[in-house]
Amino acid sequence: MKLSKPVFQRLSLHYFFYFGVLGALLPYIGLYFQSLGLTAIEIGQLLAVLLSTKIIAPNLWGWLADRSGLPMRWVRLATGLALLFAVGLLLFDSFWGLFFTILFFSFFWHASLPQFESYTFGCLGDEKHRYGKIRLWGSVGFIVAVLLVGWHVEHFSIIWLPIDLFILLAVVWLTTFLLKDQKRTHHTHMSAGFMQILKQPAVWSLLLVSFLMQLSHGVYYAFFTIHLNGLGYNSTTIAWLWALGVIAEVAVFYWMSAIFKRYTVRFLILLSLFLTIVRWLMNAYLADSLMWMLLAQLLHAASFGLFHAAAIHLIDEYFKGKHHGKGQAVFAASSHGLGGALGMLIAGYTWTIGGAELSYGLSALAVAISFVVAYRWIKCVKVEKKDEKAV
Numbered sequence: 001m002k003l004s005k006p007v008f009q010r011l012s013l014h015y016f017f018y019f020g021v022l023g024a025l026l027p028y029i030g031l032y033f034q035s036l037g038l039t040a041i042e043i044g045q046l047l048a049v050l051l052s053t054k055i056i057a058p059n060l061w062g063w064l065a066d067r068s069g070l071p072m073r074w075v076r077l078a079t080g081l082a083l084l085f086a087v088g089l090l091l092f093d094s095f096w097g098l099f100f101t102i103l104f105f106s107f108f109w110h111a112s113l114p115q116f117e118s119y120t121f122g123c124l125g126d127e128k129h130r131y132g133k134i135r136l137w138g139s140v141g142f143i144v145a146v147l148l149v150g151w152h153v154e155h156f157s158i159i160w161l162p163i164d165l166f167i168l169l170a171v172v173w174l175t176t177f178l179l180k181d182q183k184r185t186h187h188t189h190m191s192a193g194f195m196q197i198l199k200q201p202a203v204w205s206l207l208l209v210s211f212l213m214q215l216s217h218g219v220y221y222a223f224f225t226i227h228l229n230g231l232g233y234n235s236t237t238i239a240w241l242w243a244l245g246v247i248a249e250v251a252v253f254y255w256m257s258a259i260f261k262r263y264t265v266r267f268l269i270l271l272s273l274f275l276t277i278v279r280w281l282m283n284a285y286l287a288d289s290l291m292w293m294l295l296a297q298l299l300h301a302a303s304f305g306l307f308h309a310a311a312i313h314l315i316d317e318y319f320k321g322k323h324h325g326k327g328q329a330v331f332a333a334s335s336h337g338l339g340g341a342l343g344m345l346i347a348g349y350t351w352t353i354g355g356a357e358l359s360y361g362l363s364a365l366a367v368a369i370s371f372v373v374a375y376r377w378i379k380c381v382k383v384e385k386k387d388e389k390a391v
Contacts, residue, residue: 003127007179008134011120014175015138018113021168023145024161027225027242028153032161034226036093044348046095047222049102051344054110054337061111062118062329071115071122076176078112083169089162110337114328119179121316128316132256132309139250139305143243150239194326203318205377209269210311210335212370216280216363217303218343223351223359224283231288241293245300252305259306260313266378268310273371275302277364284360311335 029050033043057078065074085108088101124130149164197203228238252259259268279299286292311331319327343363350359 003123003125003130007123008130010175010178011123011134012137013178014116014172015135016141016144017168017172017175018116018141019138020141020145021109021165021172023142023242023246024149024164024168026221027146027239028149028158028161030222031153031225031229032158033098035158036098038095040223040352041348042095043226044222044344044346044351046098046102047218048341048345048348049099050106050341051110051337052341053103053107055333055341056337057107057111058114058329058332058337059326061115062326065115065118066326070181071119072176072179072181075112075116075119076173078108078115079169079173079176081108082106082112083166083173086162086166086169089165110332114332117312118328128313130257131312132253136250136253139246139253142246143250146239146242146246150235150242154235154239197318197327198330200318201377202314205373206311206314206318207331207334209273209370209374209378210307210331211339212366212373213273213276213303213307214335214339215343215346216276216366216370218340218345219347219351219356219359219363220280220283221340222344222347223356227283227287227356228293233290237290241297244294245297245304248298248301249305252301252309256309259309265310265314266374268306269374269378270371272302272307272310273367273374275299276307276367277371279303280360280364280367284357284364287356 030043030047033046038046061074061078065071068074082105085101085105088097088105092098092101120131120134121128124134145168149161152160152164198207225238225242228241229235233241276299279296279302282292282296282299286296315327315331346362347359350362
């Protein structure tokens with residue numbers, strides 16, 4: 001069944017505001033914590049908490065959603081509870097107050113996206129090649145939020161950030177009421193158990209590579225803004241650098257269908273890993289040059305856009321029917337959850353010890369290891385050619 005235009009638009013709208021929240025959160029929350037007098041180690045710990053809940057929350061929510069067969073019901077509940085706990089950002093400025101606020105807010109926030117991804121693929125049916133055209137609106141939302149919040153921070157104060165986040169979270173929750181819950185059917189031809197799927201070399205190697213990739217991003221999300229701010233970049237320039245990275249990401253999502261028809265998944269993953277190594281080395285040694293930072297941010301097209309596009313398609317292929325929601329959850333938990341949390345936690349310490357050079361150098365090393373893993377095991381991955389999607 002063909003995806004209707006209204007559903008396409010409503011899915012895109014939710015992605016727009018969901019990633020709009022991340023556009024307000026990721027570039028500026030470290031700066032906000034710094035303005036409250038927190039140390040680099042404390043900032044790293046809070047940001048690690050922000051992502052560590054992604055290890056558990058998606059798996060619990062995935063299990064509940066798969067049992068009910070109604071993913072949007074759980075998306076709606078999760079975003080509503082995230083909005084509720086975000087009130088703590090308006091109330092607390094101490095480390096422990098922020099710790100528990102971030103803990104509960106992020107738990108429910110991270111629980112929602114894998115189920116929304118599963119819901120989106122369910123709506124797409126045999127038109128999965130259109131996923132990129134929907135998902136790119138999330139990147140657009142990120143860009144808009146980065147620029148608007150950056151302007152707000154520069155002309156007013158970083159202290160307004162919690163209010164900006166609360167407004168965006170409220171809109172995200174409201175968009176869930178625009179989408180109808182549809183019962184997800186399970187196919188009886190599924191024979192492989194969930195653990196059997198996880199034990200396949202193609203699957204666990206993809207999860208390991210994704211983990212290392214997101215581990216390497218920890219220092220970027222935690223300290224990129226702080227790093228550039230310390231080098232004398234103003235808030236507007238920093239905002240545009242963040243936006244440039246996501247603009248490059250949008251281009252990948254827009255041309256995703258054509259890219260997958262031309263190149264194999266193995267090639268795209270290896271290319272994205274190699275370019276990510278180059279990117280982190282630029283951040284380590286060339287951050288004082290705006291020209292090099294512009295080029296480094298363009299490589300976000302590879303380190304996030306290209307890698308995510310390849311990985312999410314493989315996850316959709318590997319986990320079918322009753323395992324679909326759990327598969328999305330495990331991918332989110334192992335990569336953005338465990339990998340991202342450990343990356344930010346480690347970054348807090350490495351930044352204190354050796355600054356940008358040590359932190360980004362270790363990130364480049366992590367990606368180099370993932371390149372070896374991908375080269376060894378992902379070469380045998382094949383995805384069925386259909387719906388204008390070839391790998």
